[in-house]
Amino acid sequence: MRPKEEEPAATVAAPEPKRTRLDKFKEEWRKELLQELREGHWVVPDDEEEAPGQALRKQELLEELEQRKAIKDQCLHDKRELKEERQLGQEISDLEEGSAAFHKAKADIAETVRKLNKLHRG
Incomplete structure (x- = not known):
């Protein structure tokens, strides 16, 4: 061995x-x-x-991908801003509607009070 x-x-x-x-x-x-x-x-x-051409093409595609991601992120940011503006606009609209309803109710109360006062005087 x-x-x-x-x-x-x-x-x-x-x-x-x-x-x-x-x-x-x-x-x-x-x-x-x-x-x-x-x-x-x-x-x-x-x-x-990788062949040199493949490496170059890959780099170009990666750069294009980064650019497209940046564009997508900007579009998403713009979309969120528009959504916030729309919500704010809706809130303002709701506030205006509420304010208008308040003023109408106040006017209705004033009219009813006027009629009551007229009834007592009359």
């Missing part, structure tokens, strides 16, 4: 996860699919890294 060789403790790395048969099959299928796509004249990158 051969004695086991021990590695120094400082160089021992965390064990890599064991690749299963399924992982190996998936990798083979992926390679075959990419090869078939290349044979069909599809543009398939050789590796997983």
Whole structure:
């Protein structure tokens, strides 16, 4: 029997996860699919890294997304302000209606009092 060789403790790395048969099959299928796509004249990158054009396009889209989010936030802010103004306008309208009803009731009371006074004098 051969004695086991021990590695120094400082160089021992965390064990890599064991690749299963399924992982190996998936990798083979992926390679075959990419090869078939290349044979069909599809543009398939050789590796997983982004191409410079993809990185630039991604950056442009991220900037566009930020701009659109800012526009959306501004529209939401404007909508809330309009809603508050509408509520304030509704409250003022309700107050005016209440005030008008109060003045009408006050006038009706004054008219009734006038009629009562006229009845007592008459």
